[in-house]
Amino acid sequence: MENGAARTAPAVIVAIDGPSGTGKSSTSKAVAAQLGLSYLDTGAQYRAITWWMVSNGIDTDDAHAVAAAADKPEILSGTDPARPTITVDGVDVSGPIRTQEVTSRVSAVSAVPEIRTRITELQRTIAASAGTGIVVEGRDIGTTVLPDADLKIFLTASPEARAARRSGELKGADVHTTREALIRRDAADSSRKASPLAKAGDAVEVDTTDLTLPQVIECVVTLVEEKRAGK
Ligand SMILES: Nc1ncnc2c1ncn2[C@@H]1O[C@H](COP(=O)(O)OP(=O)(O)OP(=O)(O)O)[C@@H](O)[C@H]1O
Numbered sequence: 631m632e633n634g635a636a637r638t639a640p641a642v643i644v645a646i647d648g649p650s651g652t653g654k655s656s657t658s659k660a661v662a663a664q665l666g667l668s669y670l671d672t673g674a675q676y677r678a679i680t681w682w683m684v685s686n687g688i689d690t691d692d693a694h695a696v697a698a699a700a701d702k703p704e705i706l707s708g709t710d711p712a713r714p715t716i717t718v719d720g721v722d723v724s725g726p727i728r729t730q731e732v733t734s735r736v737s738a739v740s741a742v743p744e745i746r747t748r749i750t751e752l753q754r755t756i757a758a759s760a761g762t763g764i765v766v767e768g769r770d771i772g773t774t775v776l777p778d779a780d781l782k783i784f785l786t787a788s789p790e791a792r793a794a795r796r797s798g799e800l801k802g803a804d805v806h807t808t809r810e811a812l813i814r815r816d817a818a819d820s821s822r823k824a825s826p827l828a829k830a831g832d833a834v835e836v837d838t839t840d841l842t843l844p845q846v847i848e849c850v851v852t853l854v855e856e857k858r859a860g861k
């Protein structure tokens with residue numbers, strides 16, 4: 631090191647997008663932990679605001695009612711990949727945001743432009759304050775939230791592989807029903823007007839269908855390291 635000065639790596643911003651069940655959360659958390667980066671699950675933020683709407687009796691199919699309440703809940707995300715947290719008005723909602731009710735309503739809530747503006751602002755503030763860098767995962771991170779990210783990855787996998795993974799998680803869930811639900815949610819997320827699920831033009835696509843989770847993690851870690859080394 632020149633003059634004995636310690637050289638610190640510049641903060642690295644990694645955007646990981648893709649449809650449901652492609653492995654975004656598992657991969658992003660592991661990559662962030664391995665590389666000493668922060669981690670942000672943006673789907674959890676959309677789920678949290680959806681949970682608040684449902685808990686407060688707001689009709690999630692009424693876009694005007696959802697828009698009018700968009701600024702009301704305080705949403706806080708903890709970005710330690712070993713222990714990510716999500717609270718709404720101080721309440722830990724990490725369990726309640728994973729219910730079937732929230733899952734079935736989150737696409738409608740997240741399609742409302744006022745909701746996206748609010749949550750996007752939160753995401754950019756969190757990314758800007760991540761010291762060593764951050765892995766941010768979602769649907770529109772590379773296209774809209776952080777278009778200047780250092781590295782953009784778009785994960786894919788066949789609907790069959792994704793359904794099998796999800797029904798393994800939801801023990802006993804029927805694979806066919808799970809597959810149909812995934813496809814429905816992807817279609818809603820891809821077809822909305824406001825920052826739909828999409829691959830950024832400069833994203834690296836990784837098809838995870840025939841890869842194990844450790845293989846996907848290794849692939850993304852290598853891509854980040856190459857980017858940091860300026861390759
Ligand atoms: N390459 C893989 N091979 C096998 N299982 C995997 C792989 N990647 C992820 N999984 C498993 O698939 C399930 C879904 O993964 P994960 O939650 O990371 O996906 P996701 O893209 O974040 O989904 P969502 O967008 O719905 O939150 C988890 O049980 C995870 O352990």
Ligand SMILES: Nc1ccn([C@H]2C[C@H](O)[C@@H](COP(=O)(O)O)O2)c(=O)n1
Binds near residue numbers: 674771
């Ligand atoms: N950047 C994002 C992240 C998520 N969403 C919406 C669409 C998803 O169906 C929902 C839940 O995400 P998940 O927990 O399954 O990753 O949130 C979005 O619109 N934009």
